[in-house]
Amino acid sequence: MKEIEKLLFELRDEGYAAFQAKLTPSVDKDLFIGVRVPEVRKLAKILRAGPSAAEFIRELPHKYYDENMLHALLVSEIKDYGRAVEETDSFLPFVDNWAVCDIMSPKVFGKHKPELLEKIRKWTDSGETYTVRFGIEMLMSHYLDDDFRPEYLEIPAAVHSKEYYVNMMIAWFFATALAKQWDAAVPYLEQRRLDEWVHKKTVQKARESYRITNEQKSYLQTLV
Secondary structure (H helix, E strand, O other): OHHHHHHHHHOOOHHHHHHHHHHOOOOOHHHOOOOOHHHHHHHHHHHOOOHHHHHHHHOOOOOOHHHHHHHHHHHHOOOOHHHHHHHHHHHHHHOOOHHHHHHOOOHHHHHOHHHHHHHHHHHHOOOOHHHHHHHHHHHHHHOOOOOOOHHHHHHHHOOOOOOHHHHHHHHHHHHHHHHHOHHHHHHHHHOOOOOHHHHHHHHHHHHOOOOOOHHHHHHHHOOO
């Protein structure tokens, strides 16, 4: 949509585009406009209630990385759960990098935990890199606190992938689970339930966390 593309180019920072391209090597460097994330968030909040937002998220695929960032943030602002899921499902096949994947987090999901869990199971079972990553991220965001059940850890543990961005998310998930639900999570390391790379990365990330005690960090080191 040319109108929104024009708005994004008006916010362009070429230095930031070069910086972002280095952080997101899976995207061609010519596809970065260079809009800083706070500016994209502001634009999403301005556009979310107007007709241009609905039109924009129907126009897939987008050309630019920044358009995908905006799309993810617009989906995150949708207040109706059913529509948020529908638009998420429509967009996920076009997500081709970790940054766009990780910035999308529909706020309404937190109010629909039972239904969301079923969607998470489907996303993590899809075999598509960023769909799987998104599903694990949603599990990490919504089910490691008051709504936690030990069996939820089986969902990411069952994912075996050769994709770096999937495996990194599994490690991030379990490092967070160790910080929040130590007793339930640590057996997955003790029993070496995770793939070797994921196991080692989980220990590394957990030992770097300020939420893990020194005693716990010392114990994790014995599990490498």
